[in-house]
Amino acid sequence: MPVSSEGSAACVPSLKLGSVSLDNPFIVAPMAGLTDWPYRRLCLENGAGMAVTEMASAVALAHHGRKTLELLYSDPAIEKNLSVQIFGKDPAVMAEAARVAASEAGASIVDLNMACPARKVVRSGHGGALLKDIDHCARIVEAAVKAAGVPVTVKTRSGFNPDDGPIIFQLAKNLENAGAAAITLHPRYVTEAFGGQADWSLITGLAQTVSIPVIGSGDLKTPAEAVAALRSSGASGIMIGRASRGQPWFFRQCLQIMQTGLAQPISQEEKFKTALLHARLMEEQIGPKAAFRLRTVLMWYTRELPGAASLRRAICQEQCVEEQLKLLTAAFENIEVAEFIGQSIEDVWRGELPLP
Numbered sequence: 001m002p003v004s005s006e007g008s009a010a011c012v013p014s015l016k017l018g019s020v021s022l023d024n025p026f027i028v029a030p031m032a033g034l035t036d037w038p039y040r041r042l043c044l045e046n047g048a049g050m051a052v053t054e055m056a057s058a059v060a061l062a063h064h065g066r067k068t069l070e071l072l073y074s075d076p077a078i079e080k081n082l083s084v085q086i087f088g089k090d091p092a093v094m095a096e097a098a099r100v101a102a103s104e105a106g107a108s109i110v111d112l113n114m115a116c117p118a119r120k121v122v123r124s125g126h127g128g129a130l131l132k133d134i135d136h137c138a139r140i141v142e143a144a145v146k147a148a149g150v151p152v153t154v155k156t157r158s159g160f161n162p163d164d165g166p167i168i169f170q171l172a173k174n175l176e177n178a179g180a181a182a183i184t185l186h187p188r189y190v191t192e193a194f195g196g197q198a199d200w201s202l203i204t205g206l207a208q209t210v211s212i213p214v215i216g217s218g219d220l221k222t223p224a225e226a227v228a229a230l231r232s233s234g235a236s237g238i239m240i241g242r243a244s245r246g247q248p249w250f251f252r253q254c255l256q257i258m259q260t261g262l263a264q265p266i267s268q269e270e271k272f273k274t275a276l277l278h279a280r281l282m283e284e285q286i287g288p289k290a291a292f293r294l295r296t297v298l299m300w301y302t303r304e305l306p307g308a309a310s311l312r313r314a315i316c317q318e319q320c321v322e323e324q325l326k327l328l329t330a331a332f333e334n335i336e337v338a339e340f341i342g343q344s345i346e347d348v349w350r351g352e353l354p355l356p
């Protein structure tokens with residue numbers, strides 16, 4: 001395959017967020033309950049320019065909550081730039097939480113959540129509910145910027161309610177004036193949650209409205225789509241959320257496409273080894289409790305295997321990580337056997353994968 005004239009590392013732009021410079025603009029989106037240290041680590045080792053933590057309560061962080069600080073664990077040798085996302089509503093509390101995130105959790109960026117549509121969060125006036133008062137949003141940013149000592153970014157949505165139309169343009173100008181170093185836009189309304197489609201034309205419009213970097217987030221399913229979005233939307237950075245679940249190599253493939261025009265396929269062996277590593281990292285971090293969360297995580301890596309449904313049932317019944325990993329190993333070993341005898345996997349597994 002000929003390498004295009006753009007085929008050099010130089011064609012991957014860096015991304016500057018205030019004083020912090022990222023090697024590339026492909027970022028792991030914050031996902032509550034998912035983007036813990038093992039998840040971020042795997043994505044970073046596969047080339048992600050940065051990863052954002054799951055959202056942490058500003059109130060808890062302002063009180064130096066031990067559990068919250070544990071949730072934000074990171075190894076600075078691997079995570080060069082840690083972006084800690086916080087949610088809250090009171091400017092003074094958000095400011096103190098931003099300071100603690102930087103000084104105690106090692107954040108090199110503090111990201112403010114003005115996006116979350118979860119009912120519990122919105123009802124208590126946090127996350128997406130903040131969009132009902134854009135002056136208040138600016139006051140929060142101003143206070144956090146003064147206290148954090150590191151760049152402060154904001155992740156937000158088009159507006160609160162589609163009936164009111166997009167408020168993002170006025171909001172973003174206010175946030176820029178208040179000192180935000182970048183804005184991430186997931187272009188849906190808060191009341192839409194994940195319904196409908198992300199409206200990327202708002203990201204293009206926003207990039208033309210403010211002079212700080214705009215990061216686009218929403219509905220990018222493949223590395224090719226992510227690269228095309230970066231090239232065509234005017235966004236300076238791209239966040240990948242759901243598509244990176246069980247696919248940390250997504251980021252490596254984005255870089256490959258930027259450099260050569262082509263992403264290398266992922267072997268079953270790599271999928272297996274990565275799933276195993278993910279499991280071990282989770283076990284290392286949270287101990288035997290990992291078995292519960294692995295019910296979800298292992299499904300990401302195996303969802304395309306024939307017989308995935310019965311594998312899922314079997315893994316969910318196991319309380320112990322070792323037993324879950326035996327099932328995982330057997331499932332991937334069966335693929336190798338199928339490849340070895342030269343038959344297509346589809347031929348061999350028309351039915352369900354027999355489980356030991």
Ligand SMILES: Cc1cc2nc3c(=O)[nH]c(=O)nc-3n(C[C@H](O)[C@H](O)[C@H](O)COP(=O)(O)O)c2cc1C
Pocket residue numbers: 029030031032033034054055085113115116155186217218219220239240241242243
């Ligand atoms: C399970 C889950 C949890 C999420 N948690 C957060 C969060 O804590 N903070 C936030 O700003 N966005 C959160 N998001 C939104 C994502 O960061 C992202 O903007 C959204 O999923 C759209 O991108 P995608 O289509 O690439 O997933 C979450 C999304 C999912 C699916």
